[in-house]
Amino acid sequence: MVRPLTPYSQFQDEYVGEYLSKGPKSTPVRCDRFISNEDFEAFEKREEYIRFFARILETPLRPKPFIPRLFSLRSAFNHVKSLTDNQVHELLLKYIGKDVLGVLKKVRDIDLRKFLALLSWISDDARFTIYGSPLVDAVVDEETNEFQFITIMLPECNADEWGDIVKEIKGEMERAGLVDMVGKVAIVCLQGLQELVS
Amino acid sequence: MSARTSRASELDPRCFISLVETLVEDGRIKDEVSIRRMISALYFCLFNYWCAKKYESGIRKGGPLKDLFPYRDFHEELLKKKLDKEIVLLYTLRTASDHYVLNPTIIIIYDKVISRIIPKLRITMSLKALKNAISASKEILKHI
Numbered sequence: 001m002v003r004p005l006t007p008y009s010q011f012q013d014e015y016v017g018e019y020l021s022k023g024p025k026s027t028p029v030r031c032d033r034f035i036s037n038e039d040f041e042a043f044e045k046r047e048e049y050i051r052f053f054a055r056i057l058e059t060p061l062r063p064k065p066f067i068p069r070l071f072s073l074r075s076a077f078n079h080v081k082s083l084t085d086n087q088v089h090e091l092l093l094k095y096i097g098k099d100v101l102g103v104l105k106k107v108r109d110i111d112l113r114k115f116l117a118l119l120s121w122i123s124d125d126a127r128f129t130i131y132g133s134p135l136v137d138a139v140v141d142e143e144t145n146e147f148q149f150i151t152i153m154l155p156e157c158n159a160d161e162w163g164d165i166v167k168e169i170k171g172e173m174e175r176a177g178l179v180d181m182v183g184k185v186a187i188v189c190l191q192g193l194q195e196l197v198s
Numbered sequence: 199m200s201a202r203t204s205r206a207s208e209l210d211p212r213c214f215i216s217l218v219e220t221l222v223e224d225g226r227i228k229d230e231v232s233i234r235r236m237i238s239a240l241y242f243c244l245f246n247y248w249c250a251k252k253y254e255s256g257i258r259k260g261g262p263l264k265d266l267f268p269y270r271d272f273h274e275e276l277l278k279k280k281l282d283k284e285i286v287l288l289y290t291l292r293t294a295s296d297h298y299v300l301n302p303t304i305i306i307i308y309d310k311v312i313s314r315i316i317p318k319l320r321i322t323m324s325l326k327a328l329k330n331a332i333s334a335s336k337e338i339l340k341h342i
Binding site for chain 2: 139141142144146147151153159166167182184185186187188189192196197
């Protein structure tokens, strides 16, 4: 039995606003209902074909699982732009510790709004949540004590997956207008790094 | 060295990386000191080469001769080129090689995670780590 699906665009603004104002834990994730318009159209078309061939073959329908995309990085960033500085800081503290935020606030060329949009997007996209909740760290050089880059660590992805995940996330950052953050953030597959250094 | 010699060509690390690779393949690197020094040298030969290329392209930074480049700029450029895996691996190994005494050693990755176990990265200075550092260095070199 396929659950009823809703084109994402009808709920996008409402959902993204609710999610970003209340944080990742407060909003129930209704992944089973929300899909993108393109996916919705593809779904309808696919179901039509499946039903057609299923009738011919008289076999039961077995719908394949979908990977829902609740909101794009661009829409997350557009919403974050409208928040006050205090709201941005409060929301960042839902994802990162005070120590890390303290380091990031001292680095003048880190755009915290873009960083919040990136974190909220990665924390909610099913392509990345399968690797566990992201962990954030600020890398400071042992010798110079200077900030180097921010790491966003996905705990459960391995060394083979690492390169593709980096390309996917950074490609989306470029498309969403977060180009200046691409060189300031390192995407780390923690399990993969552990494999390579032990 | 003549005054007209290119700094970038003088500091090109291709030969050095190849030398390290040969030493590993021939089984000449066995002790931990050699492993640590090789990992550190791989990082710095790439960094020096990158600095030389930047200097020759007209970029000036700190120091009396404006040839002192910060690590951060090096990392930032490689991250822009999506070499996160390679530079994070090499920088992590280099930091452990130069600053941590125990083998294996542990780096705590801090985060606000309270209810879960704080993740720790266990780093072993081994031939396997050195081989991974060589692979990462070769990939980084292609993009400098």
